[in-house]
Amino acid sequence: MVRSDGFLLVSDTAILRTLYFLKDHGVDPQQILRIPWLLLQSTDSLEQKFQKLLEQYLFLTLSDGLGFSRFSHQQIVKYQKYFAKEAGQFPDYQNRIYYIAGRMEMPVALVTEKIVQPKQMLRMDINRIDYIINIFQKHGVHMRDVVADLWVFCHNVQLTESRLQQAVQAGCVHPKPWICHSSPHVFERYLGRLQSKTLVLGEDGALETYLSDRLDCPLYEVNANFRRNPGLKSVHVSRIKSKLDLLFAEGFTPEDIRRDLTPTRCPPPHLCLPPGDRSAATPVIACQDITTRAARVLRSQSKPAAPPGTDPARCGIPEGSRRTGRRV
16 A cells, blocks of 8 residues: 555545545445555545446446546546446346456456456457457466456457467466466566476476475475475476486485485474374474575585685684785
């Protein structure tokens, strides 16, 4: 909320007055958090808009149409007239927003909040919208991701379908909409990462199984590391593979890597396992990232040592008292 410069231009008293006004009208606090710009509007303006939003061809509830408060009163009137003209295309829906929300199986309030930013969708050909939604559903794109990035409807349809096909063929189960309108360089890099991941793990492979095989350790130990280090799953597979290959090439064995791990100080280690897999005989589980810890050891092994005559600590000279000037 504080990122918007508009909050610096509105007094605290006005924001507080608007907040109490929204509370009196039963607006959900979670909805205010999603559209904080609502607090920047005056109570008189909101009162006029709220009355308009509940008229025919607009919204059934105030919550459904709250996102339309971003428009001026005149703009809302224009959209009401446009929705009235095309009402015959949506006989079972209040307007096109309710129809789009039904196709996406998403809450109407959320769709309204997002659709006001790429407002081109409010007048876009409904056949185009239907076709793009069908493409997303065909390729396993989550509709919540689509609602968060409605700009994708404004881009080339053929390019969108082509990129989604390439992503699915490369092994991505649920592609993100951003790849449909990213630059060619970014998309090629993304595609290369997907292909390398499939090459390392296989089509149905999992990172946990891969690490368990490479490090000769039980699967529960790898899962415990993932639970303690969630960021490990975000590291690309090819990078993990290259690190492990480097360590093994330098002479490290899986036992060396596991031995270097520090035992956990948490309660009994079996508590780190899922309830169904807990056992009193479970060995101690290490709590540090395998590849990071081993790489740190590798760097310390390869760091050159200072010559005996140049180490101030070994010469008995305090480090801060060495002369740096040249004697003339």
